[in-house]
Amino acid sequence: MTPSVSVVICAYTELRWDDMRAAVASVLAQTPRAHEVLLIIDNNPELLARARTSYCAEPLVRVLPNAQAKGLSGARNTGILAARGEIVAFLDDDAGAESEWLAAMVGHYADGAVAGVGGRAEPRWPQERPTWLPAEFDWVVGCSYVGQPTSVTGVRNFIGANMSLRRDILARTGGFSHEIGRIGTVPLGCEETELCIRVRDVQPGATLLYDPAMRVRHRVTPDRIRLRYFVRRCYHEGLSKAVVAGRVGADAALSSERDYTRRVLPRAVLRGLRTPASGGLLRAAAVLLGLAVTTLGYLRGRLRAHPRQRIAPWN
Template identity: 30%
Template structure:
């Protein structure tokens, strides 16, 4: 079976450092037949040149705060049969694209999404959501590789940070709705595809790590600065789907009593901030209700497929040592990464420090923490390990997405 051509679209706006890391992670993909399309503002486009990938990447200038319109630009440039999306502040595991797209060759699906790891690289940020009629998401955990059809009670979300679609299906529905400038853009596509009778898959092992970066709407710790555009997306959702506006109170109450109250209790916001944010949400909802339908049509592809050349070469490698050996281990990892090796550096101390995983800008992964420390929420605060046993446990876990074959 030939490897299906895939177009990977990255929308980036004013985040060149995050984009560079995202592009670097794509150089280690096991999938060997894909192109990369970057739709971005001038500073982010400059990052493509900074990493020397300007001859391998399709680029398009776009400096408008509208994720849906930007994604449609990317679809228009996509020459692959399948179009994948990854956020500019996400890092792809080496097996991400192979696993995310393989099902399209064997099953009749139009969309798929993979699990998303959180900031610490260990816990999960997303493992499945149902989309309720009023736009609220109801979380669930996909039980292994799962396919959901239109007979489901509620459509299944494919989260925008880690998703893929048949290009023909996206073209059929006109791509993403530009009235969803931020938020609900992915949910709207999923509802539209489900209404057409298409199936959606969730593929747990197709993973990315999402480290949310700062934007005009939030800090890098996901503390909201404004909810007006979120409210506008809900306003348009309610108008587009003819939902009674009284249902918006469900959204407002859930946000106020859940997310915002949590941030208030943590000290991230003050009571006056909550009042301001909720007022912005209400104003945005009213704005969204005034929006009018936008005629959408994805133009035929005129650009040829521009194959991205992964540098993956040789077996995946684990380097290990104490924090004191950090610099020498990083030097070795950097050299191996330049050769195209997928490298994970374990930096363990004889402490109970919590573990975290992250991607180094020079092209290798790092996991740091205490030999006796906690990796997952289900772990005890202290667990007796010798060094070799701890490394063995973490290698076994990483094999899920990095196919490590030696230590």
């Protein structure tokens, strides 16, 4: 029997209104159908009122205010608590699910050992891909990147823009941590990494499955393809990883990152050096810059017990 799925979409700004509407529409068009769409509005009364008016006649959509701490983690937790489906899926408000998204997801839950399923997030560039941005750093814009699996396999954690977990397991973990994750435009992250690590703590042997057929298209705004944003995002990734390491230990927090740093990034630099005519030198330089800034953020974060509370964001 196909499990019921509650899809949580969190929004905080009217600037993404059209994207948000498209995200909801992409879920409503799925076969099989989602049990419900929970549209969680984070600390924006005007957006909340507008969304409630827009979806008042749509029975599958419930529009709710964030009832927890401001930020993405609190909004997602509000969705988890309100969800009625057996599975809770998370889709960003600027991402659109492909037509087979839900079907690819739910099929894996026939295996009782599968605690969660995540998928691929493909970038939707404002015009064309920036020449200088290495594909190994597409995580900077919230998308899948070179170094991730290319077939169905178990993983440590998912990309937050496209993930799902069993509701009962989410309840047992207590949901997303408020100490981690994005608040507004401050590009902190890693809340899904920390949550997925805790999933295995509460259910040893649980499988977190990545399926690239579970695809979404994630819009990349022009501000996110600038070098300034790249540097800020890498720095805050380091800060966020430091918080995760402080909570679950460095071994668990950096297990995937060690392989990525030792195996994926050196290949990216060498490939860039071999293709100077197509912007390879710029990409190689971006790899080295991204690694250095992320490491700086991590080291600075490890010096402080609570990076979010004690370290001012890099604006």
